[in-house]
Amino acid sequence: MTTTIKRRDTGVNLFHALSDVTRLEIMERLKDGELCVCDLTEALKTGQSRLSFHLKVLKDAGLITDRPEGRWTYYALNHEALKELEAVVQALQGSRRGVGSSSRCR
Amino acid sequence: MTTTIKRRDTGVNLFHALSDVTRLEIMERLKDGELCVCDLTEALKTGQSRLSFHLKVLKDAGLITDRPEGRWTYYALNHEALKELEAVVQALQGSRRGVGSSSRCR
DNA sequence: ATGAGCAATCAACATTCGTTGATCAGTAGA
């Protein structure tokens, strides 16, 4: 089914974006509200370039949004994407019906 | 906090294991019950070696379990891990309190 | 206009990840 494939694709994208310690930590920091890159640089004690890279990955996956203001850029969680992620995970848990229904390989 | 760090690590592991189309498809196939590798090889129309590789990744992440029987090995979802995954995702959605509480970068 | 600060982008490099084909170990059946 097309929707299944589409969900699989968005699932892969979301999971990949979250499959990195730095990016997960960014997400955690953003739980309390939006932060600019300089906040995050200080909080994570890491280089600006590296941070920018990971922010881009998260943004491309739709997990965060950016809001440029003056010379700063504020990043925030995108709760829509997180709801979508939750849906993907729940779809994975699935029906849980009938256990042990293998075809037994011939 | 230690539990936070631990959750972040298991989160990274789980997310990484699911960040691949083939592995997600394996998970979906296993929703209906356990399958042996030959079932999956046929279902996904792919090589045995490749499949074995991805099954190992999923197993190492704790997302699936294996049950050798005779010359076949049956794989099944580990619902414990899926519950853990759900918890990680929900922790990510977090408090959702106070928006716009940035430190404003000076 | 000039200088300073924030953040994105780039190139270069190292590391990790996924694929493929071959080999190996264990099991079932003749």
Next chain:
DNA sequence: TCTACTGATCAACGAATGTTGATTGCTCAT
């Protein structure tokens, strides 16, 4: 025992990812 089959593992290769330092573009303050 000999053979056929399932599935794990390995080596080799190519592709994708992450890191670092430098550069560039903007914006604000002087």
